[in-house]
Amino acid sequence: MTTVADRTGEVLDRFGSIDVWVNNVGVGAVGYFWDIPIEDHARLVDVNLKGLIYGAHAALRVFRSQGGRGTLVNVGSVDSAVPIALQNTYAATKAAVRSLGHSLSEELRMAGDDDIKVGTIMPWAVDTPWWVRPGQHGCLRRHPRTDGRRGLPLTRFDGVGNCHRLGRR
Template sequence: MFSGTVVVITGASSGIGRATALRFAKRGAAVVLASRRSEALAELAVECETAGGKALAVQTDVTDAGQVQALARRAVDTFGTIDVWVNNASVSVFAPFLEMPLDDIRRVLDVNLMGYIYGAKAALGVMTKQGHGSLVNVASIVGEVPQPYTAPYGMAKAAVRALSVSLRSELALAKQKHISVSTILPATIDTPFFRHAANYTGREVLAMPPVYAPDIVAKAIVKVSKKPQNELIAGGPIAKTLVAQHRKTPAVIEAQMAQQTDKTHLSMTTAAPRTRGALYSPPSTTDATVTGGWNGRQREGNRKILGSLLAATIGVLLARRVLAHSDS
């Protein structure tokens, strides 16, 4: 299906990026793999070639516009084109806002927003000349319903959604009918991402349930690169319900998100040291895996239970609001 397709993926060394690279490679694509971890990229390149694709590893720090432009040039020089560009590299910091170091806030925005801007400029610079291509921006459910303790992450992901809309508008005005811009909104995904986050809360960062396997996002990315879609939620019914309900009753959902983050995203029992995580230096190559050990594929039962509780909670809260309004 993707034989001869050239796909550039940032943040490719682990998690969603790694899963996406392997999924494209299995379908015959040539994947250009970018991240800060050269050894991890070299290992992944071998896996992708074994899976049936072609691969080029390019060590890249997405906060450096020059390196991102060089990434695009390497892709074109090696394979002649860029058909799909996936902006995926992301980092995060957990801390109460007033205790969050300003440098760390700036770093999250540099990676998660400026990195996407540099990627979009590099990708669209090539695509507008060749007249076709697909830009895929991996945002987050948190870009729709922000959490406490991760303000810069939510800010960046919301901004990425706005960036995608603006780019689609400009491409439409320029009559670039064969260039698409899609945004993916993953729910909580079973990757090493949470171990790599900076953390000043004193509590261990956990993957907040419900947790989904990385391949659910990889499938979504492959899907929109083939059949463009403006925005696609990568998660089950709970994630889709959360987004839809937030647009109807934002206060209710935001209150629920705050409570769930405090109770399930940060451990209630396990302490954690202050750490800058992978903000300024890449994590160990030994942690360059697709999954993070959160058992995303095995938690369907918990997911269904949580979905029932979510629906029940929303129903009760909405009923109370209706009664209160009628009594007034």
């Protein structure tokens, strides 16, 4: 299994430095909290929060080692500010993403690393397979009373910092 440290080393070997690191991690489980198996809740925390922590840790170590410069972009979710029923653990992990970003920014300020920036983008709904086949990806379990949030406006993040409105499905 490839680790974040392995990937970081490969990127540094190839490019020599890292200027921008995007932490875009996320899985979900849709349904009543008590109906979702506890193992699925644990997987959400493992991927959505721990995965982001591994990435942020690697990125900040690199940024500090290359003279204290770089930008860390964490992908959160609007669900962290406006929790949506049937996605409670997902919303909780994305709230942690938002909080971690604020805390890291403050720590960097305290350490005098003013040229390392941390930001969190909070899209509403991103155009991924989640919306097309929600029961077939990772631990995602589609609750019979949900419709995969069809009808909500979707956003596609192109990985370069641009969000595109896709309209309703």
